[in-house]
Amino acid sequence: MSTKTIFSDALHSYRAVVGSVIVFSAAINILMFVGPLYMLQVYDRVLQSRSEMTLIALTGIAVAMLGVHGLLEWIRSRVLVRAGLRFDAILANPLFSRIVTTTLSQPGAKSEFALMDIDRLREFLTGSGLIALCDVPWVPVFLAVCFFFHPWIGWLATGGAAIVFLLTMINEFATKKTLNAASTSSQTAQHFASTTLQNVEVIRALGMESSLRGRWSAMHRGMLELQATASDRSGVLSSITKFVRMAMQVAILGLGAFLALEGQITPGMMIAASIMMGRALGPVDQVVGQWKQFVGARQAYARLRDLFTRFPEEPRRTELPRPAGHLSAEQLTIGAPGSRTPIVHGVTFSLAAGETLALVGPSGAGKSSLVRALVGVWTPLAGTVRIDGAELAHWDKEALGQHMGYLPQTVELFAGTVAENIARFHDAESADIILAAKRAGVHDLIQTLPDGYGTQIGVGGRQLSGGQRQRIGLARALFNDPALVILDEPNANLDMEGEEALLRSLKDLRERRRTVVFVSHKMGLLALSDKALILADGRMRAFGPTKDVLAPKPVSPVPHIDDQTAARARVVN
Numbered sequence: 001m002s003t004k005t006i007f008s009d010a011l012h013s014y015r016a017v018v019g020s021v022i023v024f025s026a027a028i029n030i031l032m033f034v035g036p037l038y039m040l041q042v043y044d045r046v047l048q049s050r051s052e053m054t055l056i057a058l059t060g061i062a063v064a065m066l067g068v069h070g071l072l073e074w075i076r077s078r079v080l081v082r083a084g085l086r087f088d089a090i091l092a093n094p095l096f097s098r099i100v101t102t103t104l105s106q107p108g109a110k111s112e113f114a115l116m117d118i119d120r121l122r123e124f125l126t127g128s129g130l131i132a133l134c135d136v137p138w139v140p141v142f143l144a145v146c147f148f149f150h151p152w153i154g155w156l157a158t159g160g161a162a163i164v165f166l167l168t169m170i171n172e173f174a175t176k177k178t179l180n181a182a183s184t185s186s187q188t189a190q191h192f193a194s195t196t197l198q199n200v201e202v203i204r205a206l207g208m209e210s211s212l213r214g215r216w217s218a219m220h221r222g223m224l225e226l227q228a229t230a231s232d233r234s235g236v237l238s239s240i241t242k243f244v245r246m247a248m249q250v251a252i253l254g255l256g257a258f259l260a261l262e263g264q265i266t267p268g269m270m271i272a273a274s275i276m277m278g279r280a281l282g283p284v285d286q287v288v289g290q291w292k293q294f295v296g297a298r299q300a301y302a303r304l305r306d307l308f309t310r311f312p313e314e315p316r317r318t319e320l321p322r323p324a325g326h327l328s329a330e331q332l333t334i335g336a337p338g339s340r341t342p343i344v345h346g347v348t349f350s351l352a353a354g355e356t357l358a359l360v361g362p363s364g365a366g367k368s369s370l371v372r373a374l375v376g377v378w379t380p381l382a383g384t385v386r387i388d389g390a391e392l393a394h395w396d397k398e399a400l401g402q403h404m405g406y407l408p409q410t411v412e413l414f415a416g417t418v419a420e421n422i423a424r425f426h427d428a429e430s431a432d433i434i435l436a437a438k439r440a441g442v443h444d445l446i447q448t449l450p451d452g453y454g455t456q457i458g459v460g461g462r463q464l465s466g467g468q469r470q471r472i473g474l475a476r477a478l479f480n481d482p483a484l485v486i487l488d489e490p491n492a493n494l495d496m497e498g499e500e501a502l503l504r505s506l507k508d509l510r511e512r513r514r515t516v517v518f519v520s521h522k523m524g525l526l527a528l529s530d531k532a533l534i535l536a537d538g539r540m541r542a543f544g545p546t547k548d549v550l551a552p553k554p555v556s557p558v559p560h561i562d563d564q565t566a567a568r569a570r571v572v573n
Contacts, residue, residue: 007308010090014125016132017083024076027132029141030278031069036145036272038062043268078129084126092119095304098311099176104377107217117300124297132286133294148275150265156255157277160248164241164284168291175230180296182226188572191217204399210399245281252277260375317396320458323388323403325353325483325515327374332383333368334373342381343369344538351531353388353483354513357507358526361535367519368409370535372490374517377404405477405485409492410520411469413476418446419453432480439508440475441450441501466493474505485509487518491525503528526550 038058046055052494099114111291124130139161147154176339193216197201203209256270262435267275286540287294307488328350344366351357369571372378374385376392385392387400388468433453437443445468464472477485491499499522506528509516520526534542534547542549 006094006313007091008088013086013090014083018078020079020132021076021130022134024072024079025131025138028069028072028076029135029138031065031072033060033145034065034069034330039275040266040272041455044237044266054266056471070173077125080130081127084122087122087125088118090305090353094308094313098307101311104305114303117303120296120300121304123283124293124361127290127293129290129293129297132290135283136287136410139280139283143277145276146273146280149269150259151274151276152255152259153252153265153273156248156252157273157280159243160251160277161284162282162334163244164281166285167237167244168190168284169239169273171234172295174233174237176295178226178230178233179292180299182223182230183296183299185219185223185226188352189216189223190221192216199386239283245285248277248281249274260357316400317394317472319399320390321394323400323483325351325513326386326388327351327357327484327515327517328386329374330384330386331383332373332385334369334378335381336369337378341379342538344373344535346383347535347540348383349531349533349540349543351515353515354510355530356510356516356528358529358532359517359519359535360521360526360532360550361541364533366536368488368536369538371408371517371519375404375486376400400558402480403483405482405487406478407473407477407487407490409488411466411473413464413472415459415471416457417451417453417456418449418457418472421472422453422479424476424479428479434478437475439478440471440505441498442471442475445471465494467498470494471498471501474502478505481513484515485517487516488570489519490521499524 014417041058042055045051063351064157072170095114095118102114142157143161145152146157197218198211203212207227207255215262253270256265256273258265260270288569329347331346332347334344334347335342347370349357359370361367369378373380376385376395376397387395392400414425416425419430419433422436430453435444439452446453446455470490474490479488491502494502503524506516506518506525516529518529526532526546529546531544532542532546533540534549
């Protein structure tokens with residue numbers, strides 16, 4: 001199923017709902033004639049005949065019909081709410097997956113706001129906005145009844161509806177660009193604030209609060225100014241619309257009274273015509289009131305459609321067996337997401353299952369970029385990465401992730417308990433969680449936490465030190481006994497105890513024949529590797545057995561220099 005079909009399926013699920021809403025709206029609008037007809041009969045029949053039985057009968061019928069009207073309103077609302085839940089169920093999970101993909105491929109795209117778009121679109125489809133649109137087609141029917149009472153009344157009501165509709169269109173064109181700009185500015189300010197506040201310790205320690213606050217304030221103020229401009233324009237037009245509506249009510253009663261005095265209509269028709277014009281202008285007023293919601297839903301629809309079009313549904317992958325751990329790269333060229341400039345050029349290597357590879361090189365050589373490509377986080381510009389002979393693209397990402405362990409250079413944990421983070425938020429047996437912690441050498445450390453494995457670590461693991469986060473991150477990488485473990489600077493924040501635990505973990509992985517790739521410069525770790533790959537300036541300078549690649553180069557013998565030559569050299573210097 002294509003992604004476009006998923007989005008259209010979510011909307012298609014609403015077609016039957018919209019059809020039922022249209023049917024209910026038709027019945028509800030027909031029942032809106034109850035009030036005008038009741039007033040017409042009371043003024044023209046009951047007051048003329050002075051029949052109390054007729055009044056009681058008419059009142060009973062009117063109350064019963066209004067009861068049906070209320071019941072249909074409730075059913076329509078309930079149908080829309082249930083359909084909204086179904087709409088969300090179809091789109092929510094695919095949308096979340098695409099947000100993850102977009103964030104990886106376009107880190108600055110602020111794709112997380114798409115989660116708000118689905119809420120905005122669902123609220124419109126389940127609220128008064130859609131109901132107002134379903135009621136608008138009945139405006140001509142109410143106007144036709146006004147013409148039936150008298151042509152002058154019909155033309156007056158039609159003119160009022162046309163003026164209100166024209167004001168709505170002016171409101172749209174006057175505020176559309178400004179509201180779009182305000183929405184973009186709001187998202188930019190919110191994104192800046194959320195990303196900035198992730199580094200509150202640095203902000204406070206380095207005295208950056210006032211400067212960053214000023215930058216956010218400028219963005220926020222710009223958004224408020226745009227919203228204020230749009231609101232000012234909309235407020236003027238809304239005030240004019242209200243004036244037109246109230247003036248029309250006065251005009252229709254005045255015209256009706258004049259026609260009644262002239263004997264062209266009855267007093268009942270005068271009252272009924274006033275009510276019918278109110279019914280005609282009602283949906284138009286509702287559209288005016290819901291216009292911002294309609295514009296927001298339209299923008300959300302466009303963004304969601306674009307997102308689902310740019311990232312189609314991945315084809316169903318053939319389920320591959322658990323990998324043994326053979327890892328290879330062929331002419332791998334890597335660039336940062338959204339950039340075509342290579343960071344790593346033409347890397348080729350192969351690891352047999354159970355081998356350990358050390359990635360070595362100076363800072364900025366491209367080691368972390370290579371690691372990200374090996375785990376499938378970054379898509380290579382050229383070349384391939386294979387696991388057990390199958391390209392990464394041929395593996396189901398979710399399934400492969402169960403057989404892979406990854407510890408990034410900057411360890412990010414998630415709000416939840418220590419156990420949930422180690423288990424990758426899967427439903428897991430306590431024994432499996434504890435086994436991963438013991439293999440990472442962090443079980444005893446976890447026991448010292450306030451609630452052990454049940455300790456809440458907060459957003460980003462802020463309750464823990466850098467070393468604790470790194471060690472728990474290693475336990476997460478080792479959970480479920482992965483066949484391939486990739487570690488980027490796993491000892492960056494570790495003390496002596498943590499480094500000893502890391503050494504034991506690597507020895508355990510080697511003894512159990514798990515394939516390991518790690519980035520490090522420490523000889524204690526390098527000694528545990530079977531092979532080494534040296535990167536410099538984004539290019540592979542050497543690859544092979546560690547003892548050969550990292551062996552000291554033989555020093556060339558110094559030629560004999562006689563005393564006279566040495567003396568001349570000293571004079572020159």
